[in-house]
Amino acid sequence: MVETGVVIQLPVDASPELIERLAEAFPDATIAPAEPEPLPMVFETAALDQALTDAVYAAPALPARLAAWWETLPFGGWGAIALVVGALLAGWLVERGVALLITDRAAGCGSAPFAARFGRALRWFTRRLLLIGVFAAAAVVVFRAVAPAEAALAAYARAMLTVVAFNRVLYVVLTAITAPGDSGRRLLAIDDEAARRLATAALWTITGLSAVGVLRGTLDVAAGVGPATVLARLALIAVSGLIGVGFFLRCAAPVRALLVRQLGPDPDSAAGWKRLLAERWSLGYIGLVLLDAGLKATGVLGLLGDGAMRGAGHAVAILVLVPLAVAGLRVWRAEATAATGEEDPVRGGAVCGFAALAEGAIIVAAATLILRAWGIDPFAPTAESALALVASRLVVAAVVLVAGFALWRAAAALMAARGDAAAPDISDEERQSRQRLGTILPVIRGFVLAVIGVVTVMTALSYLGLNIGPLIASAGVVGLAIGFGAQRLVADVISGLLYLYEDAFRIGEYIEVQGGKGRVERISIRSVRLRHPRGPVYTIPFSSMGTVQNHARDFATMKFSFQVPAGTDLEKVRKLVKKAGEKMMEDPEVAPHIIEPLKSQGAVAISGPAYTIGIKFTAKPGEQFAVRRRAFIAVSQALQENGIALYTPKLTLDPNNPAELKPMAPDGSIAAQ
Structure with a gap:
C-alpha cells in the first residue's frame, strides 16, 4: 500500500493565528519551519552588508558582556589581572635565574661560513627557547599554586600566557636571524647598524602585536565569538595591520641595501625585475599585510566559514621567515657545493638534491600554514565555503607541482654529478666508470625527467578536478600511432639503449662505424655525434651504426x-x-x-x-x-x-741486358736471379 501526503507551505510572514487554525483543522499534521535554502557558494555584497549591519546592531551588547565577565572573576577584575601578571613576572624571574646558570659561548667571527654561523645561531635559539619553556612552566606552577580553581580565571590566564610565550618565540626567531650583538651567529649579510635597526623594529612590532594579542585573548575569554564582538575584532585586526605596515616601512632601507648587494658588484647590469624587486620589496609585503588583514576581517564577518571567524593566525610572520629560510638554504648549498663539489661531485650533487627537496618542503609547509592562518584548511575544506574548496584544490595541486619540481631538480643534480668524468683526483677505474655513466646518463636523464614531469602534471590536474582518464587513453592511442608511423625512430632509440647497455662506446672514445669514424662528442636518444680528427662532424643514427670498432678500450x-x-x-x-x-x-x-x-x-x-x-x-x-x-x-x-x-x-x-732492372746486393754486385 502506497502512503501519500500533502505538504502545505505557508509564506514566511504567516500569522500565528493562521498557523493555529491549521493545527486545529489537521490535528495529525506535523508543523515545522521550512528548511532554509542553501547559501550561495560565493558571498555577495548583500551578505557583507548584512554582516556589518548585524555587527553594528549587536555591538552595544559587548560592554554588558565584558562587565558580566569582570564580575565573575575572583578577587575582582583587577585582582585577577594582578594575579595573572604576578604569575608571569614570577616565571620571568625564574627564567632569569636559570639563564645565569647557562653561559653563552664567546662571539664568533662574522666572516665564518654560513654553516658555522647557522650552528651558533641554532644553539643560541635553542637556549632561548628552553628559557621560554622554563618561563611558561614556572608561570603555570605559580599560578596554580596561588590562584583559586576558577574556570574563567584559568581560561584567561591560559590565553595570556599563550600570547606572551608565542610572541616571545617570534621575537627570538627574528633576533636569531639579525643577531645585533654577535656577528658570529648573524645569518644575514648586514652590518651591526642595520642589525640593530632591524632588531629594534622587531622589538616594537612584537610589543604592539603582544598588546593586540592580549586584548584579543581577553575578548575571546570574556565575550566569546558572536556578532557583539565583530566590531572589536575588526578594530584589532586594523591595528595589527598598521603595526605590520610600520614594521616593513622601518625595515625597508636596510633590507633594500642587502638585496642590492646580492645583485653583484654592478647592480645596474642585473635584470630589471630583480632591481625592481630589490628596491620595492617592502611594497609587496605591505600588500600582503593588507591582504592578510582583509581576509581575517572577512573571516570575522563569517564569510569564509567558521575556521576564519576568530581572525587569528600569523600569515605575515610566515611570509617573512620563509624567504629567509630559502635564502639561507641556498647560501648553505652554495658553500657546501663549493667545498665538496670539486673533490666529490657526487656528494655535491646530493647536496643540491637535498637543498631542492628542502626548498620544496618549506614552500609547501608555508602555503599550508598561511591558508590555515586565514581560516582555510586546504586538506579539509568546508562545503559551505567556495573559496576554501577552490583554495584546497589549488593548494594540493601546487603541493604536487612543487614536490615534482623539487624531485626533478634533485634527480638532475644527482645524475649530473654521477656522470662528471672530469673531476680531479679520481682513479682511472673511477674515471672510466663515470665515463660510462656520462654516456648512458643523458638518455636515462631525459627519460626520468620526462616521467617525473608527466606524472607531476597529471597528478596536479587530477587534484584540480580534471578527469585524466581520457588524457591517458588518448596518450596511449597517440603512442601506438607514433610507434607504427615512426618505426625507424623506435629502432634508433632501442638500438641506442642496447649499445649503451652493452657499453660499446663512451663519450670521448675514438670509434669506427659504418657511417664514419671519430671521437664521440655527444650521445642523444636516437643518434651519436662523432668528430673526425680532421674536423668534420658525423651524426649517425644508432640503427645505422652496424659493427662498432672501438680504438679506446683497455690497450x-x-x-x-x-x-x-x-x-x-x-x-x-x-x-x-x-x-x-x-x-x-x-x-x-x-x-x-x-x-x-x-x-x-x-x-x-x-x-x-x-x-x-x-x-x-x-x-x-x-x-x-x-x-x-x-x-x-x-x-x-x-x-x-x-x-x-x-x-x-x-x-x-744489368750490362748484359740493359732492358732489365735488377736490385743491387749490399756488396755492390748484381743480385742473382
Whole structure:
C-alpha cells in the first residue's frame, strides 16, 4: 500500500493565528519551519552588508558582556589581572635565574661560513627557547599554586600566557636571524647598524602585536565569538595591520641595501625585475599585510566559514621567515657545493638534491600554514565555503607541482654529478666508470625527467578536478600511432639503449662505424655525434651504426717493421731493440703510457738482400701514436750508434741486358736471379 501526503507551505510572514487554525483543522499534521535554502557558494555584497549591519546592531551588547565577565572573576577584575601578571613576572624571574646558570659561548667571527654561523645561531635559539619553556612552566606552577580553581580565571590566564610565550618565540626567531650583538651567529649579510635597526623594529612590532594579542585573548575569554564582538575584532585586526605596515616601512632601507648587494658588484647590469624587486620589496609585503588583514576581517564577518571567524593566525610572520629560510638554504648549498663539489661531485650533487627537496618542503609547509592562518584548511575544506574548496584544490595541486619540481631538480643534480668524468683526483677505474655513466646518463636523464614531469602534471590536474582518464587513453592511442608511423625512430632509440647497455662506446672514445669514424662528442636518444680528427662532424643514427670498432678500450698494440741488410747480426739487432725499449721505459714522458715495452719479433720476412725486422709494443688507448714516434727515434739512434745501417733498396741496369732492372746486393754486385 502506497502512503501519500500533502505538504502545505505557508509564506514566511504567516500569522500565528493562521498557523493555529491549521493545527486545529489537521490535528495529525506535523508543523515545522521550512528548511532554509542553501547559501550561495560565493558571498555577495548583500551578505557583507548584512554582516556589518548585524555587527553594528549587536555591538552595544559587548560592554554588558565584558562587565558580566569582570564580575565573575575572583578577587575582582583587577585582582585577577594582578594575579595573572604576578604569575608571569614570577616565571620571568625564574627564567632569569636559570639563564645565569647557562653561559653563552664567546662571539664568533662574522666572516665564518654560513654553516658555522647557522650552528651558533641554532644553539643560541635553542637556549632561548628552553628559557621560554622554563618561563611558561614556572608561570603555570605559580599560578596554580596561588590562584583559586576558577574556570574563567584559568581560561584567561591560559590565553595570556599563550600570547606572551608565542610572541616571545617570534621575537627570538627574528633576533636569531639579525643577531645585533654577535656577528658570529648573524645569518644575514648586514652590518651591526642595520642589525640593530632591524632588531629594534622587531622589538616594537612584537610589543604592539603582544598588546593586540592580549586584548584579543581577553575578548575571546570574556565575550566569546558572536556578532557583539565583530566590531572589536575588526578594530584589532586594523591595528595589527598598521603595526605590520610600520614594521616593513622601518625595515625597508636596510633590507633594500642587502638585496642590492646580492645583485653583484654592478647592480645596474642585473635584470630589471630583480632591481625592481630589490628596491620595492617592502611594497609587496605591505600588500600582503593588507591582504592578510582583509581576509581575517572577512573571516570575522563569517564569510569564509567558521575556521576564519576568530581572525587569528600569523600569515605575515610566515611570509617573512620563509624567504629567509630559502635564502639561507641556498647560501648553505652554495658553500657546501663549493667545498665538496670539486673533490666529490657526487656528494655535491646530493647536496643540491637535498637543498631542492628542502626548498620544496618549506614552500609547501608555508602555503599550508598561511591558508590555515586565514581560516582555510586546504586538506579539509568546508562545503559551505567556495573559496576554501577552490583554495584546497589549488593548494594540493601546487603541493604536487612543487614536490615534482623539487624531485626533478634533485634527480638532475644527482645524475649530473654521477656522470662528471672530469673531476680531479679520481682513479682511472673511477674515471672510466663515470665515463660510462656520462654516456648512458643523458638518455636515462631525459627519460626520468620526462616521467617525473608527466606524472607531476597529471597528478596536479587530477587534484584540480580534471578527469585524466581520457588524457591517458588518448596518450596511449597517440603512442601506438607514433610507434607504427615512426618505426625507424623506435629502432634508433632501442638500438641506442642496447649499445649503451652493452657499453660499446663512451663519450670521448675514438670509434669506427659504418657511417664514419671519430671521437664521440655527444650521445642523444636516437643518434651519436662523432668528430673526425680532421674536423668534420658525423651524426649517425644508432640503427645505422652496424659493427662498432672501438680504438679506446683497455690497450692498443702497435706493430711496425724496418729492413736491415742480409749480412746483419740479427741477435745484435734484437738486443739493441730491447735496450731501446728499456730506455723508453725510463723516459717520464712516455713511460706512464706504455703497458708492455718495445720488443723485437726477429726477422719476420726476407726480401731479397734484406731482412724485415718486426717490432711491437702495447700502450694505453689513444697514446700509441705518441709512443710510436718516440720508438722510431729510439730504434734509429740505437742502430746508428752501433754501426748498423738500415737497408736502402737500389736498382741498377744489368750490362748484359740493359732492358732489365735488377736490385743491387749490399756488396755492390748484381743480385742473382
